[in-house]
Amino acid sequence: MLSWTDILGIVAGICTTVSVIPQIRKAWKTKKVDDVSPFMFGILMLGVFLWVIYGITQNDIPIITTNGASLALNSFMLYLMVRFRKKK
Template sequence: METVTLIGILAGVCTTFAVIPQIIKSWRTKKVMDVSPIMFSVLILGVGLWVVYGILKNDIPIIVTNGLSVLLNLSMLVLMLLYKKK
C-alpha cells in the first residue's frame, strides 16, 4: 500500500473515532454540562452532508466513514439529552 493511502486511512480512523473517548467519559460520569450540544448538532449535519456527497460521487470510503461518524455523534447527542440537567 502507498504511504499516502496509509496516511489517509490513519487520518480517517482518527477523525471518525475521536468522539469515542467523549462518549465513554459522558457515559461514566453522566455529566455533560460543559459539552456543547450545538457542536454535536452541527457535526452531525456536516457528516450527514458528507454522506450525501459520497452517495452523489459514488465514493464508498466517504459514505462508510461519515456514515459511521453520523452514528457515533448521534449517540453522543442522545447521551447529552439523557443526562442534561432538568
C-alpha cells in the same frame, strides 16, 4: 485493491470517526455533559450527513464509510447529552 491514498483516507476517517468515542466514554462514566455544547453535536451531525451524500456523488468509499460511522456514533453522543442534561 485499495490504493495508498484510499488507505490514507480511511485512516484519516477512522481518526475523525473514533474521536468521539473518548467523549462518549467520559460522558458515560461521569454522567455529566454540562461543559459540552449540544450545538456542536447538532451541527456536526448535519455536516457528517452531508459528507455521506457528497461521498456518494463522488463514489468515494472512505468518505461514505467513515462519515456513516460518525453519524451513528454522534447520534449516540447526542442521546447521552439529552439523557444526562442537567434539569433546569
